[in-house]
Amino acid sequence: MTYTDTQDNTPGTGNFSLDPLFVDVAGDNLRLRACSPAIDKGDNxxxxxPTDLNNSPRLVRQIDLGAYEFQGTPQSPLTITQQPVSYFSIPQGGTFTASVSASGSVSSYQWYKDGAPISGATSATLTVSNLSGANQGRYYVVVTGSCNSVTSNEIVLIVNTGMYTVKSGRWDDAxxxxxxxxxxxxxxxxxxHLVTVPGEYIAQARQLSYxxxxxVQLQxxxxxxxQ
Structure with a gap:
């Protein structure tokens, strides 16, 4: 067996094991999407x-694997080239900004918070101003192209609704x-930041998070x- 896309990566000339990216397997449409790895991978x-199963030209550039020859211009699969920063800790009232970069032909972006789509958040950059506790949560973006979609890494956003350290130092230093x-x-x-409670000092707080x-180092x- 040669020039074949197999599930078990069968040894042989031209063989490989990748999702062929058919248009619609459930609907029995086994034409190739624009970024299918089967495009131009056959043996002329x-x-x-002279024609494929659709009576279209069988040879466009290099012959494809499968019953249907892709007639358009092949495209590279969509990939995320720069993931967003994974963790933010921002004071209440501040601004949260996250962004993603992707290669390939992008048709849409959709940001999500805690699994639900964010209305109007449909660009490569997400900006949320005047943060409150309600904005705290987990975010990600789904990037969609002409033939595949990719999901970014998750972002954790912590909104500081109380006091927070601005530098390392002693607890009793305002x-x-x-x-x-x-x-x-x-x-x-x-x-x-790293905070030290000096000797014989009693530090107090209602709630503590890190x-x-x-x-916090205790002397x-x-x-x-x-509490």
Whole structure:
């Protein structure tokens, strides 16, 4: 067997194992889509008829695999060449921007939040302004071309609705915190940098959360009380 698309990648000249990308298998339409790997992958010497099963020319450039010869211009499958940043932690009221780059002929973009399509979010870049807690969640985009669709990696968006660190430093240093004051027992606190609680000091917060890889270090005799 040669010049054949097989499921098990059978050894032989011209053989390969890829989705042939038929137009509609369920509808029995086995014509090739524009980015099918079967286009121009046949053996011209094996051709003995001038037309294909659709009575179209059997030889367009190099002969195709299959019963139907693709009559148009082949296209490369759509691929994502630059994935969006995977994690954002943005203060309430801020702006969230994510983007994706793709190769091939793109016909549409559709962004999703927590699995649901976002109305009007149909470009390569998603921008959400004046963030609130309702915007927090998981985002991704589906990019669709003329013959295939691809889905981006997932983005996690955290919206900081309380205080957060703006730099590394001591817990009792007001300049470390977004509100330029030391957290109190009623504050929700987000740790975005390395913070040290000095010796014999009691740090307080209503709620405590951390960005990946960040932590609070306790020195001798210090405590961190979060409800």
């Amino acid at each position: 010497a094996a051709n003995s008829t 300049s470390v915190w977004s509100m330029n004051r030391v957290p109190a027992s009623g504050d929700a606190v987000r740790i975005k 960005d990946p890889g960040q932590t 001798n005799g210090s405590k961190l009380v979060a």
